[in-house]
Amino acid sequence: MYDFTYHRASDVADAVSKVRDTGEGQFLAGGHTLIPTLKLRLAKPSDLVDLQGIANLQGISASDDGVTVKAMTTHATVAESKDVQDTIPALASLASGIGDPHVRARGTIGGSIANNDPAADYPAAVVGLGATVKTDQRDIAGDDFFTGMFETALSDGELITEVSFPKANKAAYYKFKNPASRFAIVGVFVAQTGGGVRVTVTGAAPCVFRVSEMEEALASSFSSDAIKDIKIPEDGLNSDIHAQADYRAHLVNVCARRAVDAC
Amino acid sequence: MPTVSLTVNGKVVSAEVENRTLLVQLLREKLGLTGTHVGCDTSQCGACVVHINGDAVKSCTTLALQVEGTDVTTIEGLATNGELHPMQEAFRDNHALQCGFCTPGMVMAAIDLVNKNPNPDEQTVRRELEGNLCRCTGYHNIVKAIIAGGQAMGG
Incomplete structure (x- = not known):
């Protein structure tokens, strides 16, 4: 990988100012996407600002309304x-299926959603639960956060501090995963929330x-039968060595039905 | 060059590293601990697994400077006074290796697996071993060894 200058941030303000003060600085969260990206020389940040020492970026709090x-x-x-x-068992279950145990020990929610890999799991829950x-x-609404492939609503040097997930009445995530990387070939998150x-x-x-x-269809009848005939157009879906667009379109329906059945 | 200080296998060590030096390079090239292997170098195979503060992680996907002040254990740190760790002994007893390349990562992953899931059953072992690839054995004896090693570690 190209060389860079490593910094360790003491708090959020320090992290943000360190990235802004550098030419092409980037935040370093768990590093489990960024470091492989650097090894492939797909990115060339001048500086990396490590967030791991920032105590108030760690932890989970729960209430009757949801989890942060x-x-x-x-x-x-x-x-x-x-x-x-x-509070939201579907979210715990989704997190338990990301990568493998060693990846889960280092990878973080902020890093995952900031990167917005098309095959990442968390974006499905952030949008599926209407998170903030x-x-x-x-505050950015989950619906507005993911703007395109590897693109988000974040500005340069803007740092995610937390994600709040409202509790759902029912929710489940079903992933048809790549057996080597465990990334989603297709993953579907289904939630029945106060907002629909x-x-x-x-x-x-x-x-x-x-x-x-x-x-x-699910709002009228929350059952897998209600969606079994709904076809997803293959236009615009990904085609790659793992799966063609028509196969992915088919899998969306299968995964959606399995997620509904798991709710 | 920056300096990193940490504890490796119970000893406090310091080394000069580049900003981009990986933990696995620090261990192998600076500290001479070549038991930790680089297999795929893409975070998938698990040959480079070591423990950082007790958690099994991929040392090929961790910068040396990220582990400042931590406690790292490698395969070389498991045996005590010439006695193999019970998990190492279980791998030997069950012939859980052929070429041996993946074995250090397998053993390090297995110990963390048992610490977090005492007395694991076969299904748990196979699920938790998703991040470690072996191209020789078909996993059968590795799974047997981890179950036996888990029992030997005292459940």
Whole structure:
């Protein structure tokens, strides 16, 4: 990898000022996407600002309304959290299926959503539960956060501090995963919330998306039969060595039905 | 060059590293601990697994400077006074290796697995071993060894 200058930030303000003061600085969270990216020389940051020492970016709090996960909380911590398991079990289950145990020990929710990999798991839950992403500057609705492949609503130097997930009446995530990387070939998050039913899809397209036709059908009848005939157009879906677009379109329906059945 | 200080296998060590030096390079090239292997170098195979503060992690996907002040254990740190760790002994007893390349990472992952899931059953071992690839054995004896090693570690 190209060389860079490593810094360790003491708090959020320090992290933000260190990135802004550098030419092409980047935040370093768990590093489990960024470091492989650097090894492939796909990025060339001048500086990396490590967030791991910032105590108030760690931890989970729960209330009757939902859970708030601080940005540097690892996938393993979310998966094992009794608070998350009790309040939004689908979120704990999703976190328990990211990567492998070693990846989950280092990878973080903030790093994952800031990167917005098309095959990442968390974006499905952030949109599927109508979460709110809090940064050092503002609150961003989950619906507005993911703007395209590896693109988000974050400005340069803006740092995610936490993600708040409202509790759902029912929710489940079903992933058809790549057996080597455990990334989603297709993953579908289904939630029945106070604001209606949400069906979100990751892995299938360049960016997470909702399937309104399924949401409407499930709002009338929350059963897998209600969506079994809803076809997803293959236009715009990903085609790669793992799966063709028509296969992914088919998998969206299968995964959605399995998620509904798991609710 | 910056200096990193940490505890490796119970000893306090310091080394000069580049900003971009990986933990696995620090261990192998600076500290001479070549038991930790680089397999895929893409965070998938698990040959480079070591413990940082007790958690099994991939040392090829961690910068040396990120582990400042931590407690790192490698395969070389498991045996005590010439006695193999019970998990190492279980790998030997169950012939859980052929070429041995993946074995250090397997053993380090297995110990963390048992610490977090005492007395694991076969299904748990196979699920928790998702991050460690072996291209020789078909995993059968590795799974047997981890179950036996878990029992030997005292459940």
